[in-house]
Amino acid sequence: MRTVEVAGRGDIEVRGVQYDSRKVSAGDVFVAMRGGTTDGNEFIDAAIRKGAAAVVTDSLEKFVDLRTQQPELALALVDREANGGRRALAEISSAVFGAPEKRLKVSAVTGTNGKTTTAFLLEQMLKSVGRKCLLLGTIETHVGDVVRESEHTTPESRDVLALFAEGVRAGCTEVVMEMSSHALEQERVWGIPVDVAMFTNLTQDHLDYHGTMGKYAAAKARLFEGVGTGAPRVSVINADDAYGSTMKDAAAGVETVWTYGHRVEADFLARNVVLSALGATFDLVTPDGMREVRSPLFGWFNVDNLIAAMAAAIACGLTLDEAVRCAATIRSAPGRFEPVPNELGITVVVDYAHTDDALENVIGFARRLVGEGRVITMFGCGGDRDKTKRPKMGRVAAQGSDLVVVTSDNPRSENPMTIIEEILVGVRETEVECVVEVDRRVAIEVAIRAARAGDIVLLAGKGHEKTQTFAGGVVAFDDVAEAERVLLAIKAGVRT
Template structure:
């Protein structure tokens, strides 16, 4: 593709349309190949403009920069390189990537889900429903990325726009017509999803998280709300919003452009509701009530929180044209979501569950579900958790309080401490635990803590290993090491057997 053609769709304040051909896009100079456009932008951690010369040395045919100084230097010293000056580097990255890759976002119907909790499960459920009627899908989320039948590792919940568009392009080549994405508040705020036309937008809930980045709940909510007005694209055609959530009700009140589908368990909160809810270990049943008919829903997912996730996915599936009977079949076909109330296989009567719960609200929901499951057999809830380092510190005592209020025994340990001292993090969480009367064991070493929690359990108890879920590493001050909660727990269970 000629650089001049790319420039036609670029919101640039100045440009030099050298007659060069471009074949790819990169924002990391280490990945640049001959013929690429290098988009240099100022980010949170570094400034891509520091690597212009390295990108050109590797063969970049054109450069987009958000620095006037860099742009003028390029015009003087590299007259054979196409150049463009932009105000917002991330927007330019999306525009250039879309043009060079042939606008794959136009050939795929996108459903996007945002919220504090439930994004991953809702995305997996919706993809399962779409696939159950023969539609090929792209899935982009926290745990993994799907391109048709191919499964890839997800380095981020929501990647940069260039990477999203490349996944979409691969999906279109594989015959995909649908895409389901988790959209994090960071990605919406930073405009990593700029220009993506969302057909169906879903909102699960909003509870305290990421205040280390957003600062206040109002700013956190404002970032999530951007999905429903469009980020460099029109507002979604359909907005699927949890009417039982306070912030969801605010979104409903502010909705002016999208067709609204309110869901919930409370009669006044949802036009799409769950009635006659039956919760059992390994099974959830309810009647999906809609303005145009009802459907019995059965899923292998467990707990009240998953009723909400199922409702969101059912509504989005309806919006994408599935019939009620197809949604019923699709919900029943949904597989276990890795690291979301994932029961560790065991040869004896000890129940050990790995879950990603890493906020006080998610931890409270998880413990409440476990309490329901053990109540009939008189068992106890043993909760192991930790708090992440270099993240919102204010939620640490809140998590401690949530764990202590619902559990019979708490094992407090390290999560991903990152650059912080693990024991300092534990001490901050311990403040909340001490506000309750629960017995608490502190063990910094997570593997040893898992062993302690499982050995403390008796038949009829549930051991909850919370915080890391699907993750396969632990991030420490000195680097990243392999660590899998499920694998460590399985090893302890084998030793006991």
């Protein structure tokens, strides 16, 4: 943190730290910074009224005004261009919460696809040998055995460190966390010393924020350089991915760099892979020898996720045999190729795939899994996000499926039909049968009722999510629950 100037009292007692004025209590430091959509400096007066004992601001104008109007208030001005607000938030939070990041071993995973699953798998491996873990991810936060829903993939540093402190109090010794490109770019993870860093892959996503694939990759690469800390001790990098070499270059200061994959030579290499409806079997070649791995996880994508987690687990101190034993009973994350049980002979699967690469992977596996049956894919694309991937997703869905149902995902502020029309540009490059149904609830029913025994229905895009976001607000919505409703109605002979 680069402090430009300080003013006011210097002998205050700090009781807490906040960046949201609504949560300020007496004695808190309020850190005000400009964000992408809001400017925290607009809420300084509200924070002071609630009892803020000190203010850190990245606005020179506000600093000068406060210094004049409230000369007794403890103030600090930080450099906005150097991301001083977020760095200040991280450093003050560390001090307030007793530096919990220094009392935990942190394993972090970044990548477009596979972050959530890889984090879930690594946590299970660590727990299998008695480690008590804190998990921070897209779907859930785990503090030991306590599970709660996550609001963000990677929260602001103040909230991350508060969770770290809770984990320490609960006896956790390990953290497994997802680090999104946004969090790395915005330095929401500033000052967190990562012990083991993992890279899964990089495909087109979030270009509405990063602008180019080069900038997107550079944001991910910061994990391997260290964000306000030294480089990680061990890096685990997907050698099969085109951006693996970029991450290896960024990991120049890392003590041990391991690669993994199944296509090119790597430190952890899957050979003789057999995929089936029962899971995956393969020979894993490692620096510690070769072992046969049997896992209930489906698909090539999960083979990669599992190898990454096994390599990271070994970096964390597990033996190869311990990792192999855990792989035999491991489970995937909710909403990741999650089957919806039924007695109709139809395979219905919910998956979070929301990029063209992820969608192509899950459809490809569904095709191999279903044999002579048909693949029916229902999906949409999120609003207020990268528009260029919409026709690409339409194309890969149509190329791999026998029937495509195009619907809404989270339209947010956009017109749902505008999004659908952009998807259809790619679909129309093929001859596949396509149904358009803007209402996702109805679209799920259309897709499932179109299936016959032996077919597979893939409900893609939202996975674990329990809501749907429109311009008018957020409504409760669960793909799994909707699929269960339709399947029960079909079994009962009812039209809903």
